[in-house]
Amino acid sequence: MKRVAILGATGSIGVQALEVCAASPELQVVALATGRDRDGLAAAAAAHGVARTCVAADDGPDAVVRLVRECGADVVLNGIVGAAGLDASLAALESGADLALANKESLVAGGPLVLAALQRSGRRLLPVDSEHSALMQCLAGESPDALVSVVLTASGGPFRGRTAAELEHVTARDALAHPTWSMGAKISVDSATLMNKGLEVIEAHFLFGLPYDRIEVVVHPQSIVHGLARLRDGALIAHLGHPDMRVPISYALTYPERAATPARQLDLTQLGTLSFEPPDTATFRCLALARAAGEVGGTAPCILNAANEEAVAAFLAGRVRFLDIAALVTDALDAVPVAVVDDIEVVRAADAAARTAVGVRIGAVA
Ligand code: NAD
Numbered sequence: 001m002k003r004v005a006i007l008g009a010t011g012s013i014g015v016q017a018l019e020v021c022a023a024s025p026e027l028q029v030v031a032l033a034t035g036r037d038r039d040g041l042a043a044a045a046a047a048h049g050v051a052r053t054c055v056a057a058d059d060g061p062d063a064v065v066r067l068v069r070e071c072g073a074d075v076v077l078n079g080i081v082g083a084a085g086l087d088a089s090l091a092a093l094e095s096g097a098d099l100a101l102a103n104k105e106s107l108v109a110g111g112p113l114v115l116a117a118l119q120r121s122g123r124r125l126l127p128v129d130s131e132h133s134a135l136m137q138c139l140a141g142e143s144p145d146a147l148v149s150v151v152l153t154a155s156g157g158p159f160r161g162r163t164a165a166e167l168e169h170v171t172a173r174d175a176l177a178h179p180t181w182s183m184g185a186k187i188s189v190d191s192a193t194l195m196n197k198g199l200e201v202i203e204a205h206f207l208f209g210l211p212y213d214r215i216e217v218v219v220h221p222q223s224i225v226h227g228l229a230r231l232r233d234g235a236l237i238a239h240l241g242h243p244d245m246r247v248p249i250s251y252a253l254t255y256p257e258r259a260a261t262p263a264r265q266l267d268l269t270q271l272g273t274l275s276f277e278p279p280d281t282a283t284f285r286c287l288a289l290a291r292a293a294g295e296v297g298g299t300a301p302c303i304l305n306a307a308n309e310e311a312v313a314a315f316l317a318g319r320v321r322f323l324d325i326a327a328l329v330t331d332a333l334d335a336v337p338v339a340v341v342d343d344i345e346v347v348r349a350a351d352a353a354a355r356t357a358v359g360v361r362i363g364a365v366a
């Protein structure tokens with residue numbers, strides 16, 4: 001029996017993690033946390049018989065970290081959205097739990113800190129992001145010398161194939177209509193801008209210890225192939241499945257075992273065509289911005305991420321347009337100096353400075 005804590009329990013990932021746990025007698029949920037959805041959390045706690053809960057907005061900003069430290073979980077699933085999840089990721093590893101990480105922003109904002117905490121803890125960092133879960137499985141048993149590169153697939157989002165001119169007036173509603181995955185609002189907009197894939201390139205850099213020129217991105221609109229490992233003998237190992245987050249969630253929670261999940265098996269004869277194309281980084285600039293910030297290193301990915309969070313929130317609130325997101329992130333990267341990430345205060349300062357830069361800019365243009 002594994003004791004599981006689920007953070008972001010009322011969100012898209014959190015709800016699916018609860019389904020996975022309910023379907024497996026080996027997984028016992030011992031703690032739940034949410035941002036502000038107190039009623040949703042109470043309902044989930046009652047439905048799953050969980051005594052320990054916390055609501056960040058009511059119980060204070062440190063409440064989630066306290067919960068993680070005190071709940072005695074074997075594995076903490078971090079399904080919080082945004083860099084707000086970084087403290088909980090660090091606390092999970094420091095408390096001696098494995099970290100099942102959906103919150104990619106933890107690695108983007110504070111990658112070196114998470115890796116240092118991982119090393120000190122001797123525990124596991126298990127990716128929940130579907131592409132990275134796929135890659136971990138493609139790489140299982142391969143020697144690092146055999147690996148040429150990893151390939152992340154991207155659906156291309158709801159605006160695949162459009163020109164910049166055609167994106168000028170798209171709305172939040174258009175951006176939220178994702179073709180293959182049903183997800184929270186922030187990551188749905190990130191998928192529409194391709195920032196999500198950019199954040200995932202940085203995530204892969206930290207998870208697999210690869211330089212950026214060995215992390216490829218290919219657009220694959222059907223979202224059936226989730227990730228591929230390119231090996232030096234010419235083999236390309238792929239991971240396939242229906243787009244269903246319960247599969248990578250289950251893999252992370254049950255590792256190194258595998259459990260049955262409610263996900264459908266793939267029928268190859270019913271698949272039709274699988275297609276692949278290069279990403280259009282001239283139109284969807286966020287992917288290139290993220291890769292460049294990753295190459296700069298230090299706090300550059302943290303600045304990129306915080307600026308993106310603010311820009312996406314402003315877009316969802318109707319305060320800026322879709323194409324402004326990339327422009328605001330570019331401006332923040334120009335405005336905020338990059339520092340070496342050697343402690344959490346450096347990350348907090350860069351995050352705050354980037355948010356201020358975007359706020360000033362939006363104030364200036366509104
Ligand atoms: P969501 O918006 O549906 O849910 C976010 C959850 O985080 C909610 O429960 C919210 O209450 C909670 N939360 C927000 N701020 C918090 C705080 N300060 N403290 C505690 N809890 C807080 O988002 P989602 O789609 O479930 O995504 C969650 C994370 O997983 C993101 O980092 C996202 O990039 C990643 N992810 C999601 C998917 C997906 O299919 N949804 C796939 C891959 C990765």
Ligand code: MG
Nearest residue numbers: 129130131200
């Ligand atoms: Mg993903």
